[in-house]
Amino acid sequence: MPDTAAALFQKPHGEKHRSDTGGQDGMDDRGQKIRRVTALGFFDGLHLGHQAVIRRAVEIAAETGAAPCILTFDRRPKNVARNESAELLTDRRAKAVLAAALFPGVELIELSFDANLKSMQWQAFATEILQQKLNTVCAVSGRSFRFGQGGCGTPPMLRRILAAETVGEVHFGGRSVSSTRIRALIRNGEIEAANRLLGHPHTIVGPSVRGDGRGRQLGFATLNLDLAAGLVRPRAGVYVSAVRLKGRLYRSITNFGTRPTFYENGVFDCETHIFDFNGQSYGEEAELLLYAFIREERRFSDRDALVRQITADVETAKRFEISDGGSGKGESL
Known part of the structure; x- marks a missing residue:
């Protein structure tokens, strides 16, 4: 196995979310190299279309006695290959969390999309990565999946080297489900529509960091989530949300924006007031689910007006029926 190919493999954020299959070169309990059915894609957001691809890989694995596997990349290939800067629905952390929740026990493997992978010929990707490194017996992808230098490899070309299936587009509302479509909905604040295409609540994962303490002064202490660079920003405003901390899901409301009541040119950030929570969250990794x-976010004339509005927002959120919708443990709140 060439060192170049071996160096491409990364451990996804949150190793605990991967199944125990012994790693990319793993052996089963009989000492034989694991045979894999590999779902291929970047899978930004793990939306309904992506889930159809992975679900088919799981089905084939069950039929053949192989292990299902999700093979993804640490960066969006189009951003690297075409020098694009498209914002993402999920970073590495959120993708690992969602994959583990939606497909428990399915191994998630991440390739480093660096200069080596960018310049790799499509035949080398199929033979060195899929066949030799992963022992793939069947690959499953969407019809638009591309691989190899310049994206010249296609699913029909892959079938020249190993067994491969393609899964057609999933449609919703007369249009195909795509990450691009979902990003636009989130930017517009249309979270409920976005969640229908995702098949789960839009999820952001990150560490809780210290804020300026204004929420606590107002009587609404907040968890301040460190937003990863490059993620799509929801429309500024207040959202019905839930937060998972240390394995438990709590109801909450979340504000995205610049806090114009206090700052003329504030930094866009994310503050979440968690209901019925009195614990310490600083430094903890939190999963934020939007519903x-x-x-809209707006400037208030004084502190009392802001407090009255936040109180009303909390009551609105409490009337909203929510569950984790497949992004966690099936909890309803």
């Missing part, structure tokens, strides 16, 4: 847009 619905309540209102």
Whole structure:
């Protein structure tokens, strides 16, 4: 196995979310190299279309006695290959969390999309990565999946080297489900529509960091989530949300924006008030699930007006029926 190919493999964020299959070169309990059915794609957002691809890989694995596997990349290939800067629905952390929740026990493997992978010929990707490194007996992808230098490899070309299946587009509302379509909905604050295409609540994962303490002064202490660079920003405003901390899901409301009541040119950030939570969250990794847009962010004339509005927002959120919708443990709140 060439060192170049071996060096491409990364451990996804949150190793605990991967199944125990012994790693990319793993052996089963009989000492034989694991045979894999590999779902291929970047899978940004793990939406309904992506889930169809992975679900088919799981089905084939069950039929053949192989192990299902999700093979993805640490960076969006189009951003690297075409020098694009498209914002993402999920970073590495959120993708690992969602994959583990939606497809428990399915191994998630991440390739480093660096200069070596960018310049790799499509035949080398199929033979060195899929066949030799992963022992792939069947690959599953969407019809638009491309691989190899310049994206010249296609699913029909892959079938020249190993067994491969393609899964057609999933349609919703008369249009295909795509990450691009979902990003536009989130930018517009249309979270409920976005979640229908995702098949789960839009999820952001990151560490809780210290804020300026204004929420606590107002009587609404907040968890301040460190937003990863490059993620799509929801429309500024207040949202019905839930937060998972240390394995437990709590109801909450979340504000995205610049806090114009206090700052003329504030930094766009994310503050979440968690209901019925009195614990310490600083430094903890939090999963933020978004459900619905309540209102736009706006400037208030004084502190009392802001407190009255936040109180009303909390009551609105409490009336909204939510569950984790497949992004966690099937909890309803």
